[in-house]
Amino acid sequence: MAVSKLWAVTSRLGQVIDYAANPAKTAADNYTEEQYQALRDVLAYAKDEEKTEREFFVEGINCNPLTARDQFVSVKQAYGKEEGIQAYHGYLSFKEQDISPELAQKIGMEFVNEVWGKRFQAVVTTHLNTKHLHCHYVINSVSFVDGKRLWGDEKAWFKFRLVADKNCEKYGLYYNPNPNRSKQSSYYYKQEQAGMPTRYSMTRQAIDEAIAHSTNLKSLDYALTQMGYEHCVSESRKYWTIVPKGYKKPIRLKNLGEDYTEEAIKRRLTENQGVRLMPFTNQTVVIRQYRLPTREHKIKKVGGLYGLYLHYCYKLGYLPKYKKQNTARLHYLLKEDLLKLDKITQETRLLGRENISTDEQLFSYKESVLSQIENLTDDRTHLRKQLRKNISDDELSKVKEQIKTITDKLWTLRKEVGLCDDIAKRSKVIEANIETVRAYEEKQDRKEQNRNDKFR
Known part of the structure; x- marks a missing residue:
């Protein structure tokens, strides 16, 4: 062989x-x-x-x-x-x-x-x-x-x-005309030998549990469904399959071992018909109440520039999305920035996407983008020089397509540089605005408190 x-x-x-x-x-x-x-x-x-x-x-x-x-x-x-x-x-x-x-x-x-x-x-x-x-x-x-x-x-x-x-x-040597390509891999075999759970061993346990409460294919199908397994044990299918929990790709039951082929499963179900079995009941789930954090709590845990921008979007009423705030009651400093909300949200997404929290990280990211722009510009210059040469139509179209792709990338990167510059300028203005608004809100809260004290 x-x-x-x-x-x-x-x-x-x-x-x-x-x-x-x-x-x-x-x-x-x-x-x-x-x-x-x-x-x-x-x-x-x-x-x-x-x-x-x-x-x-x-x-x-x-x-x-x-x-x-x-x-x-x-x-x-x-x-x-x-x-x-x-x-x-x-x-x-x-x-x-x-x-x-x-x-x-x-x-x-x-x-x-x-x-x-x-x-x-x-x-x-x-x-x-x-x-x-x-x-x-x-x-x-x-x-x-x-x-x-x-x-x-x-x-x-x-x-x-x-x-x-x-x-x-x-040359008269031995060979196997029908090799078994569905054997369990040595990786999972060694894991099972070491006593570690695998998707195969856990699936076997689930099937054994379902068979223990079943006497026919219909009850087996019900038990596996109640256990949360996607499967197919239909008589019309050539191979019976099951999807292990945590995976998307199904495996054939016959690959789990000799006790899990179609014939073996039918035999085990037939043996159960002479025994009084308890019907399958899914495990009872104890419902617990939790105090879930709100979006405001999540924003407070985020610090740095990204947290500053998230808090500002919350003050402007952009966050949370499900709650529409009354913009008429906003401070006049915040109303001015409502006209710049699209730009502010772009800057917020950039900070979140690149995990930028400090000024040093912002400037470092800007330098990396400028370096990419320089390299792409050199590549585009080299390609434009090729256009002046005597090349075929196919090569000419390929070069033009490459130039167009680089130009689109340069447009996106230059926009990123502009956002970095805006963040460096706007972040100080946002800090000042938030302090002013906070002082104003505290003053209004004190007036409201004093007014309520008079009526008591």
């Missing part, structure tokens, strides 16, 4: 290739001295690179394995795709222990050649340092043919595993 795998490599490219072609893993230590000497005599006539390939079972496809890293990088540089995923590293493992290194390497070469050999560079090696021989392959993430990245079916296990199975069948 050939177990195939493929995963992306984002670290140093040379490190992965060196691991795959490690002489300590690929050297044929099982050869006798006579066989090894005979092989050395024959290979002495070949080139050094060919000798290395044969001796250590290291071969390259569309590249020289001795300089594979440099050739991989050269292709990336040629197409300007040096960032992101550097390569894909995979293996091909065989169940048989009596397979020869030559056959393992041959199958690995045929497998990689058929799947990726037409468009990509690859290094294929056979490691002999474990009980089961296995091939490692490192594939460049960028095609030397068209510069496109490896994607789609080219890195889909359920596609290229068929090629590996076909090669194993060709």
Whole structure:
């Protein structure tokens, strides 16, 4: 059986290739001295690179394995795709222990050649340092043919595993024509072994609890619904599913274990029909009364510039939204700022979005925006210079579109700079206005108190 795998490599490219072609893993230590000497005599006539390939079972496809890293990088540089995923590293493992290194390497070469050999560079090696021989392959993430990245079916296990199975069948090796792709992952398995709750274990407990109070599918459906689980246990569905709490993606019940297949659940429900069961009752919830904080309490907890602006919006009657205040009773200083309410709300949203509480944070944010404006301006200038060159219509439209995108970003960033300047000026005025209004309200409260005292 050939177990195939493929995963992306984002670290140093040379490190992965060196691991795959490690002489300590690929050297044929099982050869006798006579066989090894005979092989050395024959290979002495070949080139050094060919000798290395044969001796250590290291071969390259569309590249020289001795300089594979440099050739991989050269292709990336040629197409300007040096960032992101550097390569894909995979293996091909065989169940048989009596397979020869030559056959393992041959199958690995045929497998990689058929799947990726037409468009990509690859290094294929056979490691002999474990009980089961296995091939490692490192594939460049960028095609030397068209510069496109490896994607789609080219890195889909359920596609290229068929090629590996076909090669194993060709050479009389064992393979599994119907692999179980729905097995529980080792991550959740190890969590359960350590006694930690998982979405699978918690779902099993919920189903067991529901079955314990059910005798048929209808009562099981009712119990799971009362427990708050989204599920489907209909006879018309091919697979029964349930959505674990806290998740959005459903899982098939048969993936939870042998006791949770459709047949097993029906059998357990039938066994309950001869037993007197208590009907399912949902857990009683004790309702408690809480004193919820109001918006004014939340605003008072927020300090700094953001809290100052929130409090000012509250004084202007903009907050809370559900309560409409009488603007006729506002202080004259506040009435003047009602005409600037749109600008004040924009400044408030900026302070809240960027978590700005102090003047230092405000100026720091402004400097970062100015730096972005400078970089985007340089990029736009460079693109405008390209318009003067003799380029095709497609490239011309792309450049114009990029210039338009940068211009829109610059408009937004310059607006942010203007808001920062307004906040720096307006914040001091707001503080003065709030102090004046507070003093006025305290004076009015004292007059009202004195008037009430006279009538007592």
